[in-house]
Amino acid sequence: MQLFLPLIIGILFSAGFYLLLRRNLLKVILGIALVAHAANLLIFTMGGLKTTRPPIIAESKKMIEGLVTDPLPQALILTAIVIGFGVQVFALILARRLYQQTGISDINAVKNSDVNTEQVEKDGSL
Amino acid sequence: MIISILIIPLLGGIILLLSSKRPRWHFTVNFLVSSASLIAAVIVLTQTVSGRILTLQIGNWPAPFGITLVADLLSSVMVLLTAIIGWAVAIYANKYVNAHQAGEGFFALMQLMLFGIYGAFLTGDMFNLYVWFEVLLIASFSLMTLGSTSRQTEGAFKYVLLNLVASAFFLVGIGLLYGVAGTLNMADLARKAAMMENTIVLQTVALIFMVSFGIKAAVFPLYFWLPASYHTAPIPVAAIFAGLLTKVGVYALIRVFSLIFIHDTNFTHTILLIVAGLTMLSGVIGAAAQNDFRRILSFHIISQIGYMIMGLALFTPLAVAGAVFYIIHHIIVKSNLFLIAGIVERIHGSFDVSRLGDVYKKWPLLALLFFIPAFSLAGIPPLSGFWAKLTVIKAGLDIRQFAIVFVALGVGLLTIFSMTKIWAQVFWKEQPITKEHRNTGNNPVWMELIPVAFLALLTIIIGLLAGPVFEISNRAAEQLLNHKPYIEAVLGGGR
Numbered sequence: 087m088q089l090f091l092p093l094i095i096g097i098l099f100s101a102g103f104y105l106l107l108r109r110n111l112l113k114v115i116l117g118i119a120l121v122a123h124a125a126n127l128l129i130f131t132m133g134g135l136k137t138t139r140p141p142i143i144a145e146s147k148k149m150i151e152g153l154v155t156d157p158l159p160q161a162l163i164l165t166a167i168v169i170g171f172g173v174q175v176f177a178l179i180l181a182r183r184l185y186q187q188t189g190i191s192d193i194n195a196v197k198n199s200d201v202n203t204e205q206v207e208k209d210g211s212l
Numbered sequence: 213m214i215i216s217i218l219i220i221p222l223l224g225g226i227i228l229l230l231s232s233k234r235p236r237w238h239f240t241v242n243f244l245v246s247s248a249s250l251i252a253a254v255i256v257l258t259q260t261v262s263g264r265i266l267t268l269q270i271g272n273w274p275a276p277f278g279i280t281l282v283a284d285l286l287s288s289v290m291v292l293l294t295a296i297i298g299w300a301v302a303i304y305a306n307k308y309v310n311a312h313q314a315g316e317g318f319f320a321l322m323q324l325m326l327f328g329i330y331g332a333f334l335t336g337d338m339f340n341l342y343v344w345f346e347v348l349l350i351a352s353f354s355l356m357t358l359g360s361t362s363r364q365t366e367g368a369f370k371y372v373l374l375n376l377v378a379s380a381f382f383l384v385g386i387g388l389l390y391g392v393a394g395t396l397n398m399a400d401l402a403r404k405a406a407m408m409e410n411t412i413v414l415q416t417v418a419l420i421f422m423v424s425f426g427i428k429a430a431v432f433p434l435y436f437w438l439p440a441s442y443h444t445a446p447i448p449v450a451a452i453f454a455g456l457l458t459k460v461g462v463y464a465l466i467r468v469f470s471l472i473f474i475h476d477t478n479f480t481h482t483i484l485l486i487v488a489g490l491t492m493l494s495g496v497i498g499a500a501a502q503n504d505f506r507r508i509l510s511f512h513i514i515s516q517i518g519y520m521i522m523g524l525a526l527f528t529p530l531a532v533a534g535a536v537f538y539i540i541h542h543i544i545v546k547s548n549l550f551l552i553a554g555i556v557e558r559i560h561g562s563f564d565v566s567r568l569g570d571v572y573k574k575w576p577l578l579a580l581l582f583f584i585p586a587f588s589l590a591g592i593p594p595l596s597g598f599w600a601k602l603t604v605i606k607a608g609l610d611i612r613q614f615a616i617v618f619v620a621l622g623v624g625l626l627t628i629f630s631m632t633k634i635w636a637q638v639f640w641k642e643q644p645i646t647k648e649h650r651n652t653g654n655n656p657v658w659m660e661l662i663p664v665a666f667l668a669l670l671t672i673i674i675g676l677l678a679g680p681v682f683e684i685s686n687r688a689a690e691q692l693l694n695h696k697p698y699i700e701a702v703l704g705g706g707r
Contacts, residue, residue, distance in 0.1 A: 114373065121380045129387035129390065131391075132387045133390070173350060177376060180353075180357065180368060188366070
């Protein structure tokens with residue numbers, strides 16, 4: 087696990103940033119999702135990796151004994167996953183709406199809001 | 213008391229969501245909720261102005277294990293400013309939001325966004341800050357797309373995408389910070405960071421946070437989403453965005469770079485200083501090339517952010533006080549300018565300055581109301597912007613950072629140029645008569661002039677009573693630079 091997880095995180099980050107730099111709207115959003123997953127896994131590893139040591143108090147005891155897995159990062163990423171899921175779904179719907187309204191799927195063509203109003207009206211693309 | 217600041221907008225948002233079948237009530241309900249928030253914010257400020265730090269341990273879990281809400285002077289000032297803008301826009305929005313949009317949840321989203329902003333200002337926990345960021349972002353995403361014209365969708369798409377990248381960076385930063393320090397409570401982090409011997413990882417984390425908050429605050433190489441999106445939102449929304457959302461990023465930068473990442477200010481704060489200079493310059497030069505009223509103002513947000521970051525980067529008590537003063541001045545002025553742009557558009561049917569004109573002749577009062585915030589922004593004495601700029605520049609001179617002072621002064625000059633451009637084109641010039649464009653025939657109404665006049669009055673008051681306002685900024689800066697009271701208030705004195 088010590089070697090495996092950093093590798094996975096690295097692959098996810100590089101794949102995510104590669105996709106973020108693509109021009110296709112959908113790929114960019116997939117890139118966001120991959121980067122978010124990589125970030126979540128990174129938080130997970132920051133709690134330290136221990137197997138078969140759940141942070142549960144045995145029935146007869148009053149306190150946790152010995153070294154156990156840190157439960158906080160897991161609680162954090164659970165929150166982050168849920169938030170990330172909601173926001174990514176919103177981004178997907180927005181991309182679909184953008185495609186429906188303008189027929190654009192190339193991110194370089196998304197520039198109407200970047201130029202002056204007058205120019206857009208002259209081009210007739212508004 | 214702190215909790216009421218969060219409960220009021222949350223309850224308001226829920227009531228507004230549940231009554232979506234009765235959109236006509238929404239304006240009144242929203243106004244009442246905003247007024248209640250304003251009162252609560254004033255009460256909190258009166259309690260913290262003496263230097264007391266209010267804390268609330270959520271669910272009675274002691275810090276650093278639970279989530280802590282902290283209201284020090286900076287937080288309470290930011291909360292009050294948010295409440296003021298929320299209140300002004302609540303009145304103003306009446307003319308702009310029809311029953312249909314209200315039924316779609318305009319006011320509900322507005323309250324939930326304010327809820328997120330208040331939370332971000334009050335929290336004392338890094339992960340909780342991330343959650344508040346997402347609360348305000350998701351509400352702002354929806355507000356931005358509410359009209360769903362194709363330009364709005366485009367603007368919103370850029371805004372959403374870059375903010376998601378910023379959030380991912382934020383998460384990475386949080387993860388690494390937890391790995392290094394084993395805690396996410398800001399006070400606890402400050403305590404542990406001060407004791408840490410190997411700071412190289414902490415520096416890396418600092419840079420990751422700089423990128424994340426830098427995107428949200430719209431600083432130099434990371435601001436491109438702002439002028440591409442802010443002008444597409446409906447005007448009441450744009451006014452809140454312009455005044456408050458980037459300032460949440462600035463607030464977060466000030467908080468972490470004065471509390472946690474201060475072990476190597478030579479490194480981190482020099483980067484901030486360079487970024488500040490470039491932000492000022494590129495913002496003001498970008499504004500010179502624009503013809504759209506709102507886009508000129510959007511670029512000016514960026515250049516003004518530069519001054520705030522400059523105050524933080526110089527990192528003397530006077531400079532940080534200047535940054536706080538600048539934020540106070542800027543939030544009020546910038547929101548007001550957007551509101552005025554909206555009034556001009558409603559009368560003349562365009563945001564394009566080359567098509568506008570004659571406003572001074574027809575509506576001298578409106579022209580006066582524009583004059584006050586615009587020339588305050590440019591830094592004309594005795595308006596609020598003059599004192600804000602003076603403080604930051606004086607702080608720069610004190611520690612002999614002449615390069616940044618030179619940039620700041622030059623940018624001030626260019627700001628005057630930009631404001632006179634709007635003034636000459638929109639207010640003085642005779643309106644060109646063209647076939648495809650004619651005035652809408654609307655007149656400005658009291659409902660929209662009252663909030664604008666109220667904010668303009670505040671600008672004058674800040675300018676004339678610069679002493680007391682500066683005193684508050686100074687105390688806020690002292691609290692930011694002297695961590696002991698903050699840490700004791702959060703963690704308890706015994707530790």
